[in-house]
Amino acid sequence: MQWLALLVGLIIGSFLNVCIYRIPKGESVAFPPSHCPVCGNKIKWYENIPVFSYIFILKGKCSECKGSISVQYPVVEFITGILFYIFFLRFGLGIFGIKYLIFICLLVVGIWVDFTHYYIPDRISLSIFIIGIMTSFFTIGFEKSVLGAGSFALFYIVLYGFGESFGYEVMGFGDVKLAMGIGAMVGYFNLYQVFMFLNIAFVLGAIIGVGLILLKRKTRKDIMPFGPYIAIAGLVIGYLS
Numbered sequence: 235m236q237w238l239a240l241l242v243g244l245i246i247g248s249f250l251n252v253c254i255y256r257i258p259k260g261e262s263v264a265f266p267p268s269h270c271p272v273c274g275n276k277i278k279w280y281e282n283i284p285v286f287s288y289i290f291i292l293k294g295k296c297s298e299c300k301g302s303i304s305v306q307y308p309v310v311e312f313i314t315g316i317l318f319y320i321f322f323l324r325f326g327l328g329i330f331g332i333k334y335l336i337f338i339c340l341l342v343v344g345i346w347v348d349f350t351h352y353y354i355p356d357r358i359s360l361s362i363f364i365i366g367i368m369t370s371f372f373t374i375g376f377e378k379s380v381l382g383a384g385s386f387a388l389f390y391i392v393l394y395g396f397g398e399s400f401g402y403e404v405m406g407f408g409d410v411k412l413a414m415g416i417g418a419m420v421g422y423f424n425l426y427q428v429f430m431f432l433n434i435a436f437v438l439g440a441i442i443g444v445g446l447i448l449l450k451r452k453t454r455k456d457i458m459p460f461g462p463y464i465a466i467a468g469l470v471i472g473y474l475s
C-alpha cells in the first residue's frame with residue numbers, strides 16, 4: 235500500500251508542477267494540457283511519466299525544440315512522492331491521513347512559488363487555514379486548531395510589526411498568513427511544539443541562507459524567501475504531532 239502512496243504522490247507531484255508554473259501567471263491549472271513552455275509542443279503521455287520520462291526519455295530537453303526543461307519538474311515529483319510515502323506510513327488513510335496529504339500538496343506548491351517568485355499565494359495559505367479548521371472537528375478539535383493558528387502566527391506577527399515600525403521588512407505578511415494556516419492544520423499542543431516550529435524554520439533558514447552566501451549563489455542584499463522554511467517546519471511538526 236505504501237508503494238501505491240508513493241506512486242500517487244509522484245503523479246500528483248506532476249500536477250503540482252502545473253500549479254507552480256501557472257498559479258503565479260493567473261492561468262487555469264486545468265486547461266490547456268501540459269505543453270513545452272518554449273515551443274508550445276504538447277507533451278505526449280509517455281513523456282509525462284513522473285521522474286522517469288525526464289531522466290530516460292526527455293533527458294531534460296523538449297522532444298520537439300530541444301529547449302531545456304527545468305529540473306524542478308522531476309524534483310517536485312520526487313519530493314511529493316516521498317512525502318506521500320512517509321505520511322501514509324505515519325497516518326494511514328483515515329481523515330488524518332487525507333488531511334495531511336492535502337497539506338503536503340499545498341505546501342509543496344507554496345514552497346516552490348515562494349522560492350521562484352518570492353511570495354506565497356493567498357490561495358495556498360487560506361486553503362491550508364480553511365481545511366485545517368474544517369477537518370479539526372473530526373481530528374484535533376476546533377479549539378486546538380484555532381489556538382494553533384494564533385500561537386503559530388503570533389511570533390511572525392510580532393516580527394512583521396517590528397519591521398514595519400522601523401520601516402524595513404524583516405518578515406513578509408505572507409509568512410504570517412502561512413504560519414497561521416499551518417497552526418490551524420497542525421493544532422496547538424504545548425509551548426514546546428510552538429518553540430520547535432519556530433526553531434526548525436530559523437535554523438534551516440540560517441543554514442541555507444549562509445550556505446548560499448558562502449557558495450556565492452546569493453549576496454547578503456538578495457531577497458531570501460522565508461516561507462519555504464516555515465512550510466518545512468510545518469511538515470516536520472505535523473509529522474511529529
Ligand SMILES: [Zn+2]
Nearest residue numbers: 270273296299
Ligand atoms: Zn519545446
